[in-house]
Amino acid sequence: MSLTREAVLAELKTLKDPTSGSDIVASGLVRALNVEGGDVRFVMEIDPSQSNAMQAVKAEAEEKLNALAGVDRVAIVMTAHEVKAPPPDLQARRPAQQQGPQKIPGVDRILAIASGKGGVGKSTLSANLAVALAAEGRKVGLLDADVYGPSQPRMLGVSGRPASPDGKTILPMRNHGVTMMSIGLMTREEEAVVWRGPMLMGALQQMLNQVQWGALDVLIVDLPPGTGDVQMTLAQKAELTGAVVVSTPQDIALLDARKGIDMFNKLGTPIVGMVENMSTHICSKCGHEEHVFGHGGVAAEAEKLGVPLLGEIPLDIDIRMAADGGAPLVASKPASPQAQAFRKLAKTLIDNGHA
Numbered sequence: 001m002s003l004t005r006e007a008v009l010a011e012l013k014t015l016k017d018p019t020s021g022s023d024i025v026a027s028g029l030v031r032a033l034n035v036e037g038g039d040v041r042f043v044m045e046i047d048p049s050q051s052n053a054m055q056a057v058k059a060e061a062e063e064k065l066n067a068l069a070g071v072d073r074v075a076i077v078m079t080a081h082e083v084k085a086p087p088p089d090l091q092a093r094r095p096a097q098q099q100g101p102q103k104i105p106g107v108d109r110i111l112a113i114a115s116g117k118g119g120v121g122k123s124t125l126s127a128n129l130a131v132a133l134a135a136e137g138r139k140v141g142l143l144d145a146d147v148y149g150p151s152q153p154r155m156l157g158v159s160g161r162p163a164s165p166d167g168k169t170i171l172p173m174r175n176h177g178v179t180m181m182s183i184g185l186m187t188r189e190e191e192a193v194v195w196r197g198p199m200l201m202g203a204l205q206q207m208l209n210q211v212q213w214g215a216l217d218v219l220i221v222d223l224p225p226g227t228g229d230v231q232m233t234l235a236q237k238a239e240l241t242g243a244v245v246v247s248t249p250q251d252i253a254l255l256d257a258r259k260g261i262d263m264f265n266k267l268g269t270p271i272v273g274m275v276e277n278m279s280t281h282i283c284s285k286c287g288h289e290e291h292v293f294g295h296g297g298v299a300a301e302a303e304k305l306g307v308p309l310l311g312e313i314p315l316d317i318d319i320r321m322a323a324d325g326g327a328p329l330v331a332s333k334p335a336s337p338q339a340q341a342f343r344k345l346a347k348t349l350i351d352n353g354h355a
C-alpha cells in the first residue's frame, strides 16, 4: 500500500507540542508537509528559545515516521521564527465599509475559476492551472475561496497555519512555484466551517487585502460552486479580469454553468471562457477512448453563449491521484499528455492577455 499524506498526518498528530500542549499538527508546528512516494518532508517552524525541547520532538517525529509502513526517507527542517502575534481572527471581523471593486496592490490580474455545479473539478483545474502558469514564468497566486470545502492545501501539499508577524497582515504559503492562501489554513483541519454571510464576506475581503501577495502577474481565485455570497462579494469587491467557468459535458452541469455565466453577466464580470473537464477518458490499460459524461457538450454550450472554449481536460486517474497527493499533475508528471492539456490552457490564457 502506498504512503498517504493522511497516514503521515495521523502519525504526526500523536506527537505533542510542549509549548501549546496540543498535537504538533493542530498547533501549526508542522508546515509545508510534502509526501511524495516514500519521501516525507516538512518544516518545523519553532521559537528559538524552545530549540532544545523541539529537537526532542523532531527526533521523535523522525523515529515514528521512519517506522511507518511505506516511508523511505524523512527530512525535517527546523526554522526559527521570532515570537509572533497570533494570526488575525478571520471569523470575528466585521466587513469593512462598503466600497466598489478594488485592485489588489501589486496584483496585475485576478481570474475567478467558477462552476455552477459542485465536483466538476474546479479546484483540480485551479491547482494545475496555477502550476502551469508558473511553469510559463508567470508570477502566480492562488486564493482558495471555497469556504465550504477548501481543498487547495491538500492539492498543493501545504499545511500549517500562516504566520502574521504584525498581527495585521498574513504571510501566504508557497509550493510548486505558486504563492497560496486558503481559508482552510485559517481553520482547524477537521473543523466544519459554518460561515454566516457577513463573516464570510469579511473573511474573503481579508484574504484579498491582508494577505501579502507580493507582485503577481495573476491571482487565481478558486470559488465555491454555485452562485452565492462568495461569488457576489468577490465580483463586488475585487476588480476581476474575468471568470473561467468549468463544466463537465453533462447536461445538468451545463445547465448550472449557464446560471453561473448569467450571474457573472449580471455582476458585470467578463467571461473569459469555458473549460470542459472530464472531457474524454482514455483507458490506462487498453487505450480505448470513452466519453463518460458525453463529449463536446461544453463546446456547443460555449458557442451558443458566445464565449470561447478555452480547453478540454481528460478524465484521468493520474490527475485525481496527483491532486490527492499534494503535487498537481503538472508538477509531478509535467511531460504527460494530461499535464500538456493544462499547459495548453495556461498558454491560451497568457496569449489572450488574461494571465
Ligand SMILES: Nc1ncnc2c1ncn2[C@@H]1O[C@H](COP(=O)(O)OP(=O)(O)OP(=O)(O)O)[C@@H](O)[C@H]1O
Pocket (backbone or CB within 6 Å): 115, 117, 118, 119, 120, 121, 122, 123, 124, 125, 146, 149, 151, 223, 224, 225, 277, 278, 313, 314, 315, 316, 317, 319, 320, 321, 323, 324
Ligand atoms: N480531469 C479529471 N480526471 C480525474 N479526476 C478528476 C478530474 N478533475 C477532477 N477530478 C477529481 O474529481 C473530484 C472533484 O474534483 P474537485 O475537488 O477539483 O472539484 P470541485 O469542482 O472543486 O469540487 P467542489 O464542489 O468540492 O468545489 C476530485 O476527487 C478530483 O481529484
